[in-house]
Amino acid sequence: MSDVTTSHTLVDSRGSACPGPITDLAMAYRRSKVGDVLELWATDSGVKPDVQAWAAKTGNRIVSIDDEPDKIVVVLEIVRR
Amino acid sequence: MARKVLIIGGGTGATMLAKTLNKRTFEVTVLTASLEHMFQPALLYVAFENSRFNVVRDERSLLSRHVRLVHDRVTHIDLRKQEVTTANAAHYRYDDLVIGTGVRTDPGQIPGLTEINAQYGDYHSTLAWAHKLWANLEKFQGGTIVLGQASPICKCPPSPVEGILLIDELLTKRGIRDKTKLIFFSPYPRPYPAKPMNEIVEPIMRERGVEIMTFFDLDRIDPETKTLYSIEGDEVQYDLPIIIPPFIGADISYEPGDVLDQSRLLKTDKQTLRVMGFDNVYAIGDGTNLPTSKSGVGAHLEAKVVASMLAGKPAAFGGRTHCPVDLAYGKGTFVIGSYDAPVVKLQPSRLNHLMKMMFGRIYWLSLRGLLEPMFDVYFKLTEPKPPKATQRPTAGGETLRP
Numbered sequence: 001m002s003d004v005t006t007s008h009t010l011v012d013s014r015g016s017a018c019p020g021p022i023t024d025l026a027m028a029y030r031r032s033k034v035g036d037v038l039e040l041w042a043t044d045s046g047v048k049p050d051v052q053a054w055a056a057k058t059g060n061r062i063v064s065i066d067d068e069p070d071k072i073v074v075v076l077e078i079v080r081r
Numbered sequence: 082m083a084r085k086v087l088i089i090g091g092g093t094g095a096t097m098l099a100k101t102l103n104k105r106t107f108e109v110t111v112l113t114a115s116l117e118h119m120f121q122p123a124l125l126y127v128a129f130e131n132s133r134f135n136v137v138r139d140e141r142s143l144l145s146r147h148v149r150l151v152h153d154r155v156t157h158i159d160l161r162k163q164e165v166t167t168a169n170a171a172h173y174r175y176d177d178l179v180i181g182t183g184v185r186t187d188p189g190q191i192p193g194l195t196e197i198n199a200q201y202g203d204y205h206s207t208l209a210w211a212h213k214l215w216a217n218l219e220k221f222q223g224g225t226i227v228l229g230q231a232s233p234i235c236k237c238p239p240s241p242v243e244g245i246l247l248i249d250e251l252l253t254k255r256g257i258r259d260k261t262k263l264i265f266f267s268p269y270p271r272p273y274p275a276k277p278m279n280e281i282v283e284p285i286m287r288e289r290g291v292e293i294m295t296f297f298d299l300d301r302i303d304p305e306t307k308t309l310y311s312i313e314g315d316e317v318q319y320d321l322p323i324i325i326p327p328f329i330g331a332d333i334s335y336e337p338g339d340v341l342d343q344s345r346l347l348k349t350d351k352q353t354l355r356v357m358g359f360d361n362v363y364a365i366g367d368g369t370n371l372p373t374s375k376s377g378v379g380a381h382l383e384a385k386v387v388a389s390m391l392a393g394k395p396a397a398f399g400g401r402t403h404c405p406v407d408l409a410y411g412k413g414t415f416v417i418g419s420y421d422a423p424v425v426k427l428q429p430s431r432l433n434h435l436m437k438m439m440f441g442r443i444y445w446l447s448l449r450g451l452l453e454p455m456f457d458v459y460f461k462l463t464e465p466k467p468p469k470a471t472q473r474p475t476a477g478g479e480t481l482r483p
Contacts, residue, residue, distance in 0.1 A: 015351060015400055015420035016372035019274040020237045026233035026268045026298055030312065031343060044423065046276050053270045057296040058313055
């Protein structure tokens, strides 16, 4: 039995134009551990290619990217740290 | 009876706000841990150009006589009891509290960085550290210079790019550029995080022979082998490392403690600038968790919003950024954006560079509030417009940050 608990962290980057949502994602990744889920909210459409490039580089998994009326919601699972 | 406004901090936002509040309506106290008011953007020029610019002034010379200034370090703030405690065991009460305590560098977060920092200096911590970095650059005769930010959160986001471009100019003028490899690392997918501005700066960096390592989020440093390692699994060796340390909020405990995030930044409403859950407590400047640049312009504009709110006039902060970027060789641009508008792709020019230099020259004057009419016009003329086709409702409410 493992005593490691995983978490679901909401990262609200709505309204961030500069430096941008990727800053918040990188900060949340720094504090995450394997098994954690990061949910990123953004209004900057550039978040989609950035997250895809980030996941490819870091080897983590994109669970979903959804366009909602007022935001883009990205859900990521940390599988590599 | 005048309302008691307590302002904690002695930086750009705190000083401007104290000057703005009407002395007949408010009894203003500024409580600051340091009487040395530093013009922080000048550290860039101290470190890379050995500038003798007037970087520090006494806070006492910057405030009006009706403002009570107390030199003491705040250790605890009880937001429920409306009481502030200091290192000298003094207690202060308030009707309205404004927290402008900024951020400080925290090299201890990265193994090896404290040692590197002490040896080579940096251009975000102190004036002494900026002088130390200049001394190291002055004796540098060739090799590999590696420059980057040690954490995704960086005060003055253009400053890493500015640093590497000013080194290129410096070493070219000294005739040793061809003996030097310049490597720039970034935790982002590109050198500048906001894409439109990156489309300006990345081609310039490549044209000047700067090697770029993206997705390099610094994990640790081995000073023995002179190697930097990233969380993503990459590594790079240096002869001269110029590392911008991680930043953290002030060392103050709060009741309730959950008004701080994991970087000790205050959870602050994006528009009203109220600290989460408290209608009479505001946060301005670098010490907030607002999703916008940590910059003097931000602190300036936030101080104006809080001044309005305190005076009973509804106001909202729009997330405006207006950060000058020195591209070296006498050219510059500005990072202009807001919560609603993406960053503008503003082409480099000599005029932009001159404006950056001019803002530096008039900084001390602007703290007195005398230039506000000029700034109001300037910011209005340069207001970024949200693109109509992609305009989204402004995000509101409480801000949750990692």
